[in-house]
Amino acid sequence: MQTRYLIAGSSHAALSALHAIRMADADGGVTLVTRDARLPYSPTVLPYVVSGRSDPGRVFLRDEEYFRAHKVDYLPGVALAALRPQDQTAVLADGRTVCYEKLLLATGATPVIPTVEGLSGVPYHVLRTLDDAVGLHQAMSGVREALVLGGGLIGMHAAENLARTGAKVTVIEAEAHVLSAYFDADASGIIEAAFSANGVDLHLASRAVSASRDERGRIRLTLGNGHSPAGDLLLVATGVAPAIGYVNGCGIQCDQGILVDERMRTSADDVWAAGDVAQARDFFGNARVLNGILPDAVEQGRIAGMQMAGDQAAKDYAGGVPLNTYSFFGKQALSVGTDGRGFADAEVHKSFDPQTGRYLKIVMREDRLLGIFSIDRWIDAGVMWELILRRTDLGPVKAQFLADPQRAARVLMSKTWR
Amino acid sequence: MGAYSTISFDAPKCDGCNDCMLACAQAKSGTDEIARSRIEVLKSNGSFELAMCRQCGDPRCVQNCPAAALEKNDATGVIDWDETKCVDCLLCTVGCTYAGIAYDRAAGHVTKCDLCDGDPACVKACKPGALRYVTTARIYNEVGQLEDLFAPGLSGCQGCNTELLMRHTLRRVGPDTVLATPPGCVPGMGSVGYNGQTGTKVPVFHPLLTNTASMLAGVRRFYKRKGRDVTAMALAGDGGTADVGFQSLSGAAERGEEILYITVDNEGYMNTGMQRSGCTPYGAWTSTTPVGERGQGKTQDAKNMPLVMMMHNCAYVATASTGFMEDLYEKLDRAIAASKRGFAYLHVYSPCTTGWRFPSQQNIEVARKAVETNFVVLWEFDPKNGVRLTRPVDHPLPLAEYVTMMGKFRHLSGEQLEHIQASVDKHAAFISRLAGERDAQMIRHLAANRTAA
Amino acid sequence: MSAVLKPRSRVVVCDANEAAAWGVALSRVDMVAVYPITPQSSLVEFLAKFIVDGTLSAELVDVEGEHSVMSVLQGAALAGARTYTATSGPGLAFMFEPYLRAPGLRLPLVMSIVTRDTLTPQCVWGGHQDAMSVREVGWIQIYCESAQEVLDTVIMAYRIAEHPEVMLPVNVCHDGNYLSFAVSRVELPAQDAVDAFLGDKDVNWHAALDPDRPMAVDPLTGGSGGAGPRTFTRYRQGHCNGMQRALEVISEVHEDWEKHVGRRFAPLVEAYRMDGAEHALVTIGSMTGAAKDAIDEARARGEKVGLVKVKTYRPFPGATVIGALDGVKAIGVVDRSVSFGWNCGPVYQDVMTSLALARSAVPALSFIGGLAGADLTIGHFHRAIGEVAAVARGKAEPGRTLWLNEAD
Incomplete structure (x- = not known):
């Protein structure tokens, strides 16, 4: 088989990359292989299938029609078995080989x-x-x-x-x-x-x-x-570990995961990696880290897809920022950024109301936001993430931000990037 | 994917009354708790800021959703939220940098703006008009697939408003058109081509500066005689319209020739070096009304062509501006229809970056300010309904905000500015009176109908 | 289109303005644009009446001036219409800008000039100065002698103009006052004979505004580089070639007209009693009738004098004129207009140029008469014959300009 774009994997990073490719290249041949026989779904939704909240028949992120409409050769139930990057060839578990021009590895993780x-x-x-x-x-x-x-x-x-x-x-x-x-x-x-x-x-x-x-x-x-x-x-x-057995011996550099640069390129020409398999730059330091969270997989997949399709608007990956959202027993926990570990001069502002159980921690350094964490107190995580990535100077509004971070962040958003 | 209607926020018009939030909370939560509004207006140092869903074209919230509960609706453009699929994981909120989707504690799930099925409660509640439901996207949806009937690469100046207007109008008017472009910027940028080539995909000709309307009358009359519906369309400058081409224009209008005549008014002979025309406004610098010891620009007001044409009792007359494309398109549609039964005249004010001396990226802003200061009044006329203001400006900005945008008025003295302001006020009042007269006419008309019944 | 003219020919008594209108109706034109001016007015009144009473099925565009007359018709012609209009003197002057453009566009328009002297001195009377002022802008110009010739020539003008190797607009000129208002016997040819003669009008595909076949009509050309100068020059050459070809076509069309209708007019020039002529007059337009009477009387006296009438003036049939004048010893050219730059009449100037090209040194005189409605009588022509005879005998100086009405 031959294809212009070969995507291995079918979850958020892979689907985000596919979306980005099709934004820039409506016709280039795309083949998507994934070891799961089901239509694409998110590992993140699985606890809700367990609880019975999600109907397992309604959790799919794409359907066959999507792949048809986007001219994607969709091959479920076929894992990637081996790679020969020097020949731009991938070997599938069923023995078939695929010659690609561009390859994205987004095969996710498996339990440890x-x-x-x-x-x-x-x-x-x-x-x-x-x-x-x-x-x-x-x-x-x-x-x-x-x-x-x-x-x-x-x-x-x-x-x-x-x-x-x-x-x-x-x-x-x-x-x-x-x-x-x-x-x-x-x-x-x-x-x-x-x-x-x-x-x-x-x-x-x-x-x-x-x-x-x-x-x-x-x-x-x-x-x-x-x-x-x-x-x-x-x-x-x-815990989980990147599902990257197929890279063994093929020459692509790996550490805990597949090492990628700020454009999600691996050490092999024309091979990118994104999502749980990718070990990419950290926003807060020089190390390359696994940042196995869904929003980061979407971001990495998008960058990789844009690079693969030669999209002129492609920008470098800013680096992984740890973040997550978590609901438990009717409460909401939000975390965005780092708690300041590794920054000697980080200032931490913490408040906790034992009556209501509301918790808020703001970590700043040089008037820039490093991280913000809350329980049962709403903050717009996406806006906070953007403030961190932009290294927005909060000096002029520091008092307001510390008092009411959500409101202050919304005003900053509206003034800065609306 | 099409383009979609959206809510726009004009912060300077906001007075912070919070009625929008109250209306949203009532519409969407059934309570008066403005904290549950899906639109939030925030006051900050005297200005007003906005947080609400932008209904992004390539929404990250959708991609971040692990449960397929969010989807961009191709038909409405709204990012739809499916309660039966949502698992309350909140990852969508991580993807939104606009605070457009957030957790509603009382509801127990995330909420976001759904544009109220195309009739937003917040907009209806906004008395100062800071919130507007902008449906301009319909233009793209209706004409976006139509062919641009000018060739690419016309050699207009950078940021040329005329080229913008040409491409928009002809695309809408369509291929069954014979286009006349008398000497000026329109053919000058290559629409009629050079040496046997053409810049237009419909039959196009280069009439004299003086006879555009007459030649088109001949074209239209002959095709009509042969039973063919061909639109006879002119894209003419203000000089060829108001000055040397006026006689043939006036004659054709009086005879009710079925022509779509569009004047691209850049207030002078901009193609040939920016000389004065009858449409050049008072005080304006041109190369024949220069500024020096004994002259400070033009010493007469502009000839008001659209009013002159209204007095010809044309089938349709309107003024328009590229700063207000939805208004322009509505008028264009009416003008096209009117051109099948009589003379349709559309006068479009077209700021000229080169001749008026302002940065090319300011074009639309200049067009907009002209309307917001009442320097240009947007109205339309037809014989049955009279004059109607299509975008009345209740609180016009001071004229200084318009004239200071461009070099051609840089020399204006206070006295000259006062003169223009007085003319502008007088003109706006005059048109308003005409529009009021229309209401009076309608009342009489209705009364007559009642009597007859 | 259904004209209600009788299928058979019939005879009417009318002036040349009405005759021209009948010619237009028989030609089944698609569009007539009109603006009244003396002495053309009755012509367009007849047309308006024909259209309103159904004699002619055509668009009547009564515009606000001659400039628009010519413009409307150009638009219609670019869409494929057969068109007609007529004008005089100041109207022609006002029309000049679009008038100038028609031949370059190679549009087969037909327009009558009911000739009138130009202002100023202010005057509303006949004279050829209007038509002669536009003799060098590329239109074909044909001058008629009688109402019958006007009718026949208007119809023939469409065949000439629409000939694919000509494709040029034609002015059919008839004298204001003398032809426009003087009635005579005119035979209307049968409609089917005219239909068979003219055939259907096709779209002028070289310059057509049709959404089904989009083209840019008259893009910019010229300049000092690229394809510009070459393009413009070729347009001009083509125009001149069309004019020269028209000389042949005009003759062919007149022959064909005779076949269809049985009436013949000399197409380019008419030689009248030139057998053995020792000297001759050259005339143009309606004056020829009186001139012929004078020639007849002179011949009756035994004087060997003849007459050559110029019908087709542009293109100028120089060789035919010289051929008709072969053997004469002196020539007198009678003009009804003035060439200011040469202090003579324009036809005289053309004859002199033709003589020079033929390496002939026949002596000649220029006569100017009939300006602003002045009558050119048999007496005036006898005077002219006398002056030419004197030159022929070597008793008077050639090369002079003689004004025939200055003492009237």
Whole structure:
């Protein structure tokens, strides 16, 4: 097979790149291969399929008609197996080869299974595919006790869903706090308190040492802290890693993920990478990082797509900014930017109202915003992200910003980039 | 994908009354809590700022949605939110840099502007007119697919308003047209071509400066006789219209010749070096009304061609401006229709970056300011309905805001400015009286109908 | 289009203005643009009446001046119409700008000039000065002697103008007052004979404004570089070639007219009693009738004198004129207008140029008469014959200009 653009993957980064390509090149041949046999969907929606809130038949981001209308040769259920970038050739899992002019690697991530003695001998769930979600949803009914290994977004969403069904839930998290990738200790503390209040048992700074079946057939984990919780169901959600087995030995430079420059180019000519597989520049430092969040995947995919199609309007990637949104037990947690770690001169303004549970933390440096975090207090995350990326001088409005960041940011937005 | 209607915010007109927010909250949440409005006007140091959904063309909120709950509606342009798919993850709000989609705590989900199905409550509630529902996009949707009937690469000056006008009008008028472009900028930039080539995709000819209307009358009459509906259209400068071409124009209008006559009024002979015409306004510098010890520009007011043409009782007469394209297109449509039954005259004020001496990117702004100061009054006339102001300016800006935009008025003395201001005021009052007379006519007409019934 | 003229020929008594109008009606023109002026007015009144009473099915455009008359008709002709108008003196002057343009556009317009002397001195009377003033702008000019010739020539003018190798506008000139208002017997040819003679008018595809075949009519040309000067020069050459070809076409058309209608007029020049003539007069227009009477009387006296009438004046049939004058010893050219630059009549000037080109040194006199409606009588022509005879005998100086009405 031959194609002008080969896109590997079908989630946000891949779809964003496809959209950008078609904005600049309406006709160039596009082939999209993806290991998932389903229509494109987002891993982020899976916890809602688990909870039953989302109908698994209505979560698809694109349909066949979209690919037809955009003249895309869409090949689901076919993974990328190997690459020969020097020949501009990709080998598919079914043995076919594809010659491409431009290649985007956006194959996402797969769950990391921790080394726990006996784990392979017990049944457990992971949550990365729609099939995983449908399976977990079905398995949940009738569960009285559940174990969740990992206190990240997937684990916490699942824990909440299980708790809402009336199950007794135990979460085991290796770090000192849940959701530590996005929230500081204070915010995480508020989130943890909400889970505890809803009967979820949290084991923080704990690791599972071994897994086994107990006498009643339940799964029992033995923790480093000496506890040994048991449950009818185990979800392993200890994180994900880029799904990039196909790059082995092909010469494309990798670290934790595929290394890319500010235009999402890999070390190989005519090969780009975006989304969970891409290890790209960090906005706040010089390191290249994996920033596995949905809005960043969209941004990276867009930049890669524009570069691939030669779009004159393409700009460099500004760098990854950690950010996320998280709803739990009816509360909203928002995080945008860095909490100031690594900046000795960062100033932190924090407020917490124990009565209402509203939390706000603003991190600034040289009158520029580094990060802003809130619980149950609305801030426009997209506007804040833009203030960080633009390094907008907040000096003239600092008092207003600290007092009411949402209002001050909206005024700045309206004056600056409306 | 088409173009869409949108809400525009004219901040200087806002008085901060918050009626828009109240109207939105009532319409969308059923409460009087303006915090639940999907439009927010913010006061800051005396100015007013706005946060609301822009209904982006390439919306990031949609791409950020993991649940396919947001979608740009191709038909309406609105970014639709599907409650049955939304999972309250809030990632859409990360994608929006305009604070256009936000969490409504009382509702328990995100909310955003949906333009109220094309009849926005906020706009209706805005008494000062700061919010407007701009439907100009219909122009693009209706004529965007029509062929541009001028060749690319016409050699107008950078930022030429006339070229803009030419391309817009002929595209709308369509291919069954015979176009006359008397000497001036229109043929000068290559529309009739050079040495056997052409710059226009419809039959085009270069009449004399003096006989545009007459030649077109011959063309139209003969085709009509043969049973063919061919639009006879002129794109003529103000000099060829008001000065040397006036006799043939007046004769054709009096005879009711079926012609679409568009005057591109750049207030002088701009193609040949910016000489004075009958349409040059008082005080203006031109190369034949220079500024020096014994002269300070033109010493007479401009001939008011559209009013002169109205007194010919044409089938349609209107003034228009490229600063107000929707108004222009509506008039163009009416003028085209009128040109099938009589003489249709459209007088378009066309700022000239080269001849009036202002930066080329200021063209539309100059056109706009002319209207906002009442230097140009937008109106239309037909014999049945009389005169109607199509964009009345209730609070005109001081004329100084217009004349200071361009070099041709740079020398104006206070006295000269007063003269122009007085003429402008008098003219605006005169047209308003004519428009009022129309209302009186209509009332009489209705009364007569009632009596008859 | 359905004219209601009788299929058979018939005889009417009318002046040349009406005769011209009948010619127009028989030619089934599509459009007539009119603006009244003395002495043309009755001509356009007849046309308006013909159109209103259904004799002629045509668009009547009664415009606000002669400038627009010519402009409307150019527009119509560019759309493919067969057109007609007529004017006189100041009207022609006012029309000059678009008039100048018609031949360059190669539009086959037909326009009568009911000749009138030009202002100033202020006057409303006949004279050829108006038509003669536009003799060098590229129109074909034909001068008629009688109302019948006017009618026939108006019809023939369309064949000439629309001939693909000519494609030029034609002025059919007839004298104001003497022809415009004097009635005589005129035979109207049958409509079907005229139809067969003229055929249908085609669109002038070289310059046509038709949305089905878009073209730019009259783009800018000329200048000092590129294709400009070459393009312009070729237009001019083509125009001159068309004029020269017209000399042949005019003759062919007159022959064909005779075949269809049975009436013959000399197409370019008419030689009258030139057999053995020792001297001759050259005339143009309606004066020829009185001149012929004078020639007859002189011949009756035994004087060997003849007459050559110029009918086609532009293009000038120089060789034909010289051929008709072959053998004479002196020539007198009678003009009804003035060439100010040469202090003589313009026809005289053309004859002299033709003689020079033929390397002939026949002596000649220029007579100017009939200005501003003045009568040119048999007596005036006898005087002219006498002066020419004197030159022929070597008893008077040639090269002089004699004014025939200065003592009237």
